[in-house]
Amino acid sequence: MTVATIDVGKLFELVWASMVAGAVVAACFSLIIIGVTRAADCRQNRRSGSATAYAALSAVATVVFLGIAVFAISIIATK
Numbered sequence: 001m002t003v004a005t006i007d008v009g010k011l012f013e014l015v016w017a018s019m020v021a022g023a024v025v026a027a028c029f030s031l032i033i034i035g036v037t038r039a040a041d042c043r044q045n046r047r048s049g050s051a052t053a054y055a056a057l058s059a060v061a062t063v064v065f066l067g068i069a070v071f072a073i074s075i076i077a078t079k
Helices: 008-044 047-078
Strands: none
Touching: 008 047
């Protein structure tokens, strides 16, 4: 029977990294939704400057979200 040793430092690193990654992904997706809905609302109220700002927020959040997804898939593929 083999006895497995657990590296507590690596386990703690896995836990905090996954919590941070989950929070960042959730925040990015939330910014996408907020940007799209507020941009549509501003366009209805004829506030084009605010609509452009919210659309830009949504676009940047989408790029970050997709970048995180591509990075995660590349990490999974190399392991």
